[in-house]
Amino acid sequence: MAKKKDNQSAADLAFSIICDKILEGELKPAQRLTLREMSQMTGVSIIPVIDALHKLENEGLVESRPYLGSSVISLTSETKRDRYALRLAIESQVARMLASGNLREDVKYQLIEQARVVDQQIQTNEMARATLEMNYSFHAKLAELTECPSLVDALRRDHLFLLLEWQKASHWQKDKNYHDKEAISHVWLLKEIFSGDPLRAENAVRRHIASAKSLPEQLIS
CATH class of the missing domain: 1.10.10.10 (Winged helix-like DNA-binding domain superfamily/Winged helix DNA-binding domain)
Structure with a gap:
């Protein structure tokens, strides 16, 4: 038992x-x-x-x-497309809200430091389970700063699916040949959000998510 x-x-x-x-x-x-x-x-x-x-x-x-x-749950192309569409919607809204808000400088500093650690972890260990959890913690923190519980909850549920999908994926290889190395950076993403331009922040999120090679092409543009 x-x-x-x-x-x-x-x-x-x-x-x-x-x-x-x-x-x-x-x-x-x-x-x-x-x-x-x-x-x-x-x-x-x-x-x-x-x-x-x-x-x-x-x-x-x-x-x-x-x-x-x-x-x-089945990992069909339709299911993955649906979940990535949800992720785009969640994180785009988070980015727009944070870009439109007034984050304190100490909060920005803490986020940058956390982003540097995540980026280093990705370069060192790529998409191991611990790396994915660290990546989620970073994005969850951004969602929490919107003070919208529904966004936080939706992101958590979507993360569980991504853990399952990435666990089965074959595209995370040790060659680190990401097709958009700038956009994989969480530090870069934060700088775009800190620009104060909601549209710029949303476009950055779309590039950031698209830097994961499993993103269906229909959702990238």
Whole structure:
């Protein structure tokens, strides 16, 4: 039986275990998740597993269909295009809001320092899980500065999908031949946002996201 942490419900435990196994690739995209198997895997009863699968569906990692039950989300071209469109919308709005606002100088300094660390991590370790988490923390901080909880929440859910997609992707190679090396830089992105021009900030975000080679071409322009 899996061991719960203090104050962790059985549903939370099941959610954590299933989520990790999806992101680590043990549970494959489109793989069916039967209640009995998930109960055995997580060490909790059926009812908490049902709650966990509902939460995973809300987080965008699981999909449910009538009479077919639950399965890990499929990594189809349509799904990826849809999720990247969402990411563009979220981060473009974040950039526009921050460019239109008045960030304090000490906040700008802290963001630049964080961006330098992320850029160094990408150059050193590329898209390892820890690098993706660090990258997310940076973008989540930008979203938090908008003081819009819906943007923060949407970005978090989209990040989980990107972890799954990047875990399966073949385009992150050790040659570091990014097609837009300037735009991969988080320091550069911040400087564009700090320009105070919302349109310039949004265009920078589009370039930054497009620097990930998995971005569908229809969304780049």
